[in-house]
Amino acid sequence: MNGPTLPPRTAKPRRTGLTAITDVGLPCGELETLLADYADFLDVAKLGVGSAVITPRLSDKLGLYRDHQVATCCGGTLFEKFYWQRALKDYLAFLREHQVSWVEVSSGTVDIRLSERMEIVEQLCSEGFVVVGEVGFKDTTRLMPPSQWIDELQKLLEAGCRYVITEGRDSGTAGVYRPDGELRHELLEEIIACVDTDRIIFEAPRAKAQMFFINTIGPEVNLGNIPARDLLLLESQRRGLRNETFFLGDPPESNSLKQAA
Numbered sequence: 001m002n003g004p005t006l007p008p009r010t011a012k013p014r015r016t017g018l019t020a021i022t023d024v025g026l027p028c029g030e031l032e033t034l035l036a037d038y039a040d041f042l043d044v045a046k047l048g049v050g051s052a053v054i055t056p057r058l059s060d061k062l063g064l065y066r067d068h069q070v071a072t073c074c075g076g077t078l079f080e081k082f083y084w085q086r087a088l089k090d091y092l093a094f095l096r097e098h099q100v101s102w103v104e105v106s107s108g109t110v111d112i113r114l115s116e117r118m119e120i121v122e123q124l125c126s127e128g129f130v131v132v133g134e135v136g137f138k139d140t141t142r143l144m145p146p147s148q149w150i151d152e153l154q155k156l157l158e159a160g161c162r163y164v165i166t167e168g169r170d171s172g173t174a175g176v177y178r179p180d181g182e183l184r185h186e187l188l189e190e191i192i193a194c195v196d197t198d199r200i201i202f203e204a205p206r207a208k209a210q211m212f213f214i215n216t217i218g219p220e221v222n223l224g225n226i227p228a229r230d231l232l233l234l235e236s237q238r239r240g241l242r243n244e245t246f247f248l249g250d251p252p253e254s255n256s257l258k259q260a261a
Contacts (some may be wrong), residue, residue, distance in 0.1 A: 006239040007219040007249030012040060012069055016198045017220035017238070018163075021228045022075075022170050022205075024051050028060050039068035039230040044102070046224070048170060051055075062098055076106025076134050076165075084110050088120075092127070095232040106134035106154075108167055114152055118159040125160035132201070132238065133157070136167025136175030140230070142154075146190040153195045166191065168203030170225050175203065175227035183209055188216075197221065211237055211244040219248060 010017050023045050026034070035042070045065050051061065052058060052074040065072050082091035093104065103124050105117055112120075117133065124131045133156030135149055144152075153164045166188075167175025176184050176191075180211040193201070196218050203225040204210045213221045226234055233242075240248035 006241070009219060009235075009238060011028045012043065016222065018043040018201060018222040018224075019224075019226055019231065019234060020046060020201060020224035021226045021231070022046050022224075023061075023228060024048040024170075026061075026228055028057050028064065031061060031064055033198040034228060034231070035064060035068045038235075039070065041231045041235040042068070042070050044071045044073060044171075046075045046104070048074045048075050048077070050075065050081055052078055052098075056068055058098065058200070062100065062118060063217045065150075066099070071101050071102050071130070073102035073104050073132065076104040076108055079104055080106060080108070080110040082189065083112065086215070090123075092129075095224070101128070101130050102132060103129045104132045104134055104165070105161070106165075107241075108134060108136065108138040114155060116156060121156060121159040121161055131161050132165060133159075133161040134165040134167055137170055138167065138174050140174050140179045145186050149187065149191055153191065153200065157196075157199055158220070163199050163201050164195075165201045165224060166203060168205065168209075168225060170205050172204070172206045172209055172225075177209070180227070181208075183212060192217065207233070207237070210234055211242070214238055214245050219245075 019042055045056060063070055082088050105120055107117060121131050121133060132140040133219060135152045158165050169176055173179050176188055178184060187244050201222040201224040202213050204213055204223045205227060210223055213223060214237055236242055237245050240246055
């Protein structure tokens with residue numbers, strides 16, 4: 001059967017169009033089944049809320065991700081926990097022990113000066129880690145002007161981050177979101193206009209936000225904090241197979257038919 005014309009997607013290993021999930025408690029058996037079906041749609045798995053240090057069968061879980069070409073990261077909260085306790089060397093030893101090469105550097109809970117974060121990024125890059133920076137606060141009462149968002153995103157990239165993340169939490173209620181879950185559209189418009197979106201991972205745990213980013217930037221937008229069980233749904237949205245993204249990548253004649261109708 002000839003299929004419909006769909007927006008093109010790059011294949012793994014991807015540098016754009018990344019899908020990153022948050023894994024907080026996926027049992028290894030369930031994860032094995034999930035990856036057997038949907039690993040082609042998944043690029044990065046973040047072990048969220050600092051859970052990596054108490055995850056049962058952590059080595060087995062990380063092995064499953066490696067076997068399916070999925071990068072793993074322990075998230076910003078765990079980085080900040082070790083930073084707060086002045087134990088970053090122990091954190092790096094933990095990552096090396098478990099063959100985790102991606103590190104997230106954030107200040108969502110603990111105030112860490114931008115200049116210090118940049119120094120940490122440079123150090124981690126020099127030690128062979130893939131560094132991802134995150135900008136924004138988890139506290140919904142703390143706001144930054146767009147100019148500060150843009151400055152921090154750009155400087156973290158200049159310091160060596162492969163990607164930078166816009167904070168959204170796994171609830172979609174902080175950072176680039178209002179407490180009620182609505183996107184801060186004016187802020188995002190300025191970020192998108194000023195920073196290379198190929199190097200931003202937008203946290204978008206909810207379908208409404210995912211579709212906004214896909215329709216605004218394109219199917220190759222990098223999206224994070226995706227619920228693990230939504231991998232097929234998100235890939236369907238990227239490929240124009242949902243009502244809200246239906247006309248993505250349609251040939252001109254299809255758009256003409258749509259307008260004529």
